[in-house]
Amino acid sequence: MTARARLLLLLPFTALLGGFFVVPLALMALISVSRESFGELPTSLTLHHYARFFSDAYYLGVLWETLALGAVVTAAALVLGYPLAYHLARTRSRAKPLLLVAVLSPLLVGIVVRCYGWMILLADRGLINGTLIERGWLAAPLPLMYNRFGVAVALVHVFLPFMVLSLTGVLKRLDPHVLEAAMTLGASPARTFLEITLPLSLPGILAGSLLVFSLAISSFVVPVLLGGFKVQVLPMIVYEQVLSVFDWPFGAANAFVLLVISIALIAVYIRVTERALRGIV
């Protein structure tokens, strides 16, 4: 393929990305250091908005809450996702395509719909509480929603498929002979798992965890619908500042804090997955 043909083929999408992805993000960075408040290009620069974010206990609290929630969700997704990925990677069942559909289908159902499913389940008059109360097994509804618990459950559900896919990719490439060798040499199944399978699947664990963590800390819909504004996370502050308060520079600064965290995570993620691929293939 000639260089000219390649350029022509790449041009439509790279031009679109340049104009409507790179430039807007650069603009956002510029707005975050601007003194002007709304919809104007900055004429003088300031770091005031970042200073405001990092000196206010409220915003630091929100940042902490966001990161803590991300960590809990990541850990839960790993614990639930590992057995599933392990099974999916090794099964020879004829139902495998169906199992794959079960893992993937949540990804294709919109996030609002999935949140609504959890609202039906977890609300005070929802399926769980409603049924338990109707049968007289419970006097007052359990607090399952509009708190951290509800947000965490729905977040785990939304991002679990990403964890499973990351893990399955690595687990599938594990050489069964290595496991057999360990067993033949007298290692128990538990020891084989702890000393062989787990260390060899570490790149998948790391990649999946980074992916889930970065998705979880930037999720907006789930905390709003399942947290009912009682759980404050960074994306909600970004949304409020930009679309309700119209303090664009501060909103942009908040967004930029989130951006730096995710870019750092993505960089590590790319490095990890590349190394994993090189190490095994």
Added chain:
Amino acid sequence: MILRGVVTLVYAFLLLPMLVVVIAAFNSGTFFTFPPQGFSLRWFANFFARREFMQALRLSTELALWTAALSTLAGTLAAIALVRGRFRGRAAMNAFVTSPLLLPQILTGVALLQFFTLLKLQQTYWALLIGHVVVTTPYVVRTVSATLTHFDLALEEAAQSLGAGPVRAFLEITLGVIKPGVVAGAIFAFAISFDNFTLSLFLTSSRLTPLPIELFAYLKYSFDPTAAAVSALAIGVALLVILGIARFVGLAEFTGF
């Protein structure tokens, strides 16, 4: 076995919310308890009777169709250049082209809102369409790349040595081979656009609301199962998408298994 028991529970966890939504959509009661109170289509009737939902459905469908068409075109061209060309900086170009997938959409949304406002294009159909194309095209690049990687260049060369011009060889041979990837990419782009919430949130107005945004607004103030009917419809679309992908590419190839 313990593993099997745990795995079954996790599958149940994955599928439960969607199952519940579908049952609630057909359940006659306002509040869904177990066992269901009876079969009814009243929530679907309410959905089809509400003008705002119908308008949102039409907008979402039209938007998703345009998005799929444009991103399939741009994504297929880019994928051909990326897989076939051996050039310096190809890895970097690959990362650049798929970067909208990795960046949280709330950031893309804020950046595009500020950008379009400066251009005085905020809350227009164009802004919404461009935003959707930016986030869906990387999926097309991926699906087309996946089918192209397995493509045997000798086939195209054979066609050319038999007298076909390069363009004809491409149209009749290459396009035929990568068609599954292109179709899957188009289907995926349609689904992502149809379900997109986060990006749309920043690019819509009260006169321009796609279905997920309308559903979100409805859910903030009411809890009746009309929302379940809307959701059941979206789940139906997702099932069609999965069937489509399974038919044209095979799910295993699609996910890299």
